Amino acid sequence: MKSLVSATFALLATVSGVTMALAEYPERPVSIIEPWPPGDVDDQLLRVIAEVFTQETGVPAKVVNRPGGFGLEGAASVLSSPADGYTIGSFLIDIPTSYPILGIAPYAREDMEVIGLNMNFPFMLAARKDAPYNNLAELAAYAKDNPVSFGHFGFETIPAQQTFEAARQLGFSFSTETGYEVTDCTTLSNGDADVINTTVALVLACKDDVKAIAAYTEAPLSVFPDGPLLRDQISGPTFTLWSGIFVPKGTPQEAKDKLAAIIEKAMQSDQAKQIAETTGAEIYWQPAAEAQARIDADFEAVKALFAKMKQ
Structure with missing residues (x-):
């Protein structure tokens, strides 16, 4: 009897492990954090992303506006969340560049991973x-x-x-x-x-x-x-004010890949094209590797710009 019970538990453990291994992202609703009030271009695009995410996966996604601290509060809420793909954020260029440079961010650049960049603000x-x-x-x-x-x-x-x-x-x-x-x-x-x-x-x-x-x-x-x-009208570098989708460092690759595919599709949608036409925003999809190279280059240029504050 003891042998039978042990075998049964072993079988259940094996089945449970297989079930967990087969579970696919997403299994539960996803929150998309917008660190600014509703209404601007990025907010409008996030709602398109949430709609396409729900259509593609059958799992709800919702946009949560968390303004405060000129974007810092929302960014911090994303980067302090579990790295599981269920909390993602829309970050303006300042969040991974100027705020860490100035030492006012309650996070480090290394705390985030970019899924991709999706727009330039008008x-x-x-x-x-x-x-x-x-x-x-x-x-x-x-x-x-x-x-x-x-x-x-x-x-x-x-x-x-x-x-x-x-x-x-x-x-x-x-x-x-x-x-x-x-x-x-x-x-x-x-x-x-x-x-x-x-x-x-x-x-x-x-x-x-x-x-x-x-x-x-x-x-x-x-x-x-x-x-x-x-x-x-001025000399020296100027900056296109891009925005992109970020997750906490360590987010599973499966989740990042699925998010990237869905967001790219959303940026090609008729809704996104209409937003671009109405607002003049430049809407596109720049995947993670290219996006990170762009962020790194802008980080150095922004550091030089802010150095002038001390002059």
Whole structure:
């Protein structure tokens, strides 16, 4: 009898082990963390990814907005989660570059792995349509005799530092500068700031009352085609503000591969193409190896940009 019981337990253990080995990712719902409030381009794309994920796997995926600390709170929540593929995050360029460089991140670069990069933000320096300047040179001339307030997504963010670098090169200073979780139509219309770092998606509602005096992109913004490129107005490197999908280090390769295939399909969907057309975002898929090389190169260039803060 003892031999029979032992054999039975051994058989059950073997069957259980086989069952676990055959279990495929995902077995339960996946959370996609967005470290910013709802509404911007990356948030819209994450909802497309969640929809395609559910269609492809039959397992729900949901977008969870966790704003705070200019993206730090959401990023930290992802990187402190188990490395099992069930919590993933959408990280802007600052999260793996400028925040660790400045020592303000509660994580290290080595704590994350990139699944791939999927978009470039249609980012710009915007002003009211009736502002007496149309480019950075005109802004500089105006600011030398008049106060100009600047609203941005945080002093530590790359767009803000690129804007400060432009001011340094053109010989002017902003009268005030303030970081916001969101800069949009009301930031300008309420007079909270005269110029703002923002994205096209956040000012679509007032696009007829707004103009771009610098586009932080590789090509002109489709929604604001007359907005001059930042790179054509200052010297030195400028940065495309990419965003991508990241997971905690040690996430199983099976999960990473499945996520990559699903996200690539989502970026090729009609919904993603419509978002690109509406917002001017550059939507694509750059897989992990190429994405990591790009991140490493940007890390070194961003380090040089932020070194100027101390000069």
